[in-house]
Amino acid sequence: MRPAVIITGMTPTELSTAPAGFPDVAASFMLDGPAGKLEAISDVAEAACARRGVAVICHPLTIEGGSMHNKVVTMAERALRESGLDTVRFNFRGAGESQGDYDKGRGEGDDLAAVVDWVRRMRPDDALWLAGFSFGSYVSIANAVRLHADALVSIAPPVGRWPFDAVELPRCPWLIVQGEADEIVEPQAVFDWVETLAHRPELVRMPETSHFFHRRLMDLRGAIKHAVHGWLPPKRHA
Secondary structure, eight states, X not given: OOOOEETTSSOTTTOOSOOXXXXXXXXXXXXXXXXXXXXXXXXXXXXXXXXXXXXXXXOSOGGGTOOTTOHHHHHHHHHHHHTTOEEEEEOOTTSTTOOSOOOTTHHHHHXXXXXXXXXXXXXXXXXXXXXXXXXXXXXXXXXXXXXXXSEEEEESOOBTTBOGGGSOOOOSOEEEEEETTOSSSOHHHHXXXXXXXXXXXXXXXXXXXXTTOXXXXXXXXXXXXXXXXXXXXXXXXX
């Protein structure tokens, strides 16, 4: 992952306003959220492969140390950016420089909605993709319908730990990647849940893969890029 730059030369805690447009280089900044400021990083695809879409990526559980700098999150961001999408990662309330307190998924869904609102104002004609890892996959799945996501990427969705049965599930193109040696999310619970869904996501099972994809991050990158290739929006500069 290329390091983000702070577009005004200020630290995240000093920043008070979002950029006036979607930055054309990697940038970190603060966005207005429902519980205060949200720390965010955007990045852009190489011009030769750029597509008319933005992916917003959600991180794992804040109270267990999750943040937008998690290695699985940054690898998912890299895979989607290399596929041609511009990207936005952000810290949920209570993580990093983001203000507010952990809210058991409810407020975090509103944080995601605030980031999506900014993306849509900056890029009103672009497709919106949502992605998430672990808790972040729950938040992105739970809010995909209300946010009208055009595609969804879910890595190790915590089935059995969060109330997926109460969620309105999306019908957009949807990828689930699950490690078969996950020590936090029960892999068979995920596989069984997928079998019950009326709109079946594409499921990638990764053998000998733990929850945090130790030694398998490059395989995760390849799996995402391969799976989403047919869903990508048109080229930005066609």
